[in-house]
Amino acid sequence: MKPTLQTLAIAAVVATTPGAQAADGQFQLLVLAMPTKYHYEYIPVARESFEKLAKLHAFDMTWVAQPWAFEGDLSKYAAVVLLNSSGEEFNEAQRAGLERYMKAGGNAVVVHRAIISKPGLWPWYEKLVGRSFVIHPMLQTAVVTKADASHPATFGLPDPWLWSDEWYEFSNPHGVTIHPVLTVDERSYDPTKIWPGQVAKGMGADHPVAWWQAYEKGRVFVTALGHAGVMYRDERYLDHLWGGIWWAATGLGRPAK
Structure with a gap:
């Protein structure tokens, strides 16, 4: 029998009680992966892959299922990852x-569903993300190209890259300047293919799907990619994600702008 969302949520809370590994790696990372209505099946897959990344790349990780850790001292973390959360x-x-963490020089990685926030609920967070979610068409295969091949989040990817995902559409209500890392070519999929009663029009030639920016006193890396659980076993996607995390945590791998 397939487990229910509630069962998975309870299991996730139990399995992801905060507890950092011994701090002998190159940096410490906090990963928040909350089970939600549309994003929960990815969690055990993503956690396994993140644990492998931590061993391979010698960093220490704390994995949590609820954001209680954000009420405490985050200063030991080189970056926090909001994984579909x-x-x-x-x-x-x-x-x-x-907010305290970022204003003190902390760094953030925002992945897929974590981009989405109800407009006006927390403007500071909307500015941290840099773009506001509008809508997305049905999951489709499309061509992704490198907008900034000097960013570590692109190093493990072909150019062009054929990828299947939800191609989020964005607005920029706060006038934030971002630095695109990856863009999607809307000529390679149908931006209007969506469920009855909804309308998606696409964004045209300027359609970023990953970017970075400086915010407060820290670095922010955002990727709209990563909808399905199986993606967290794909080596190219993990190279993309790891490159963004490594840059956010260390600031290394590319010239600063």
């Missing part, structure tokens, strides 16, 4: 904790 789920204390 949006700041819209944070309470006031947790929001304040993330």
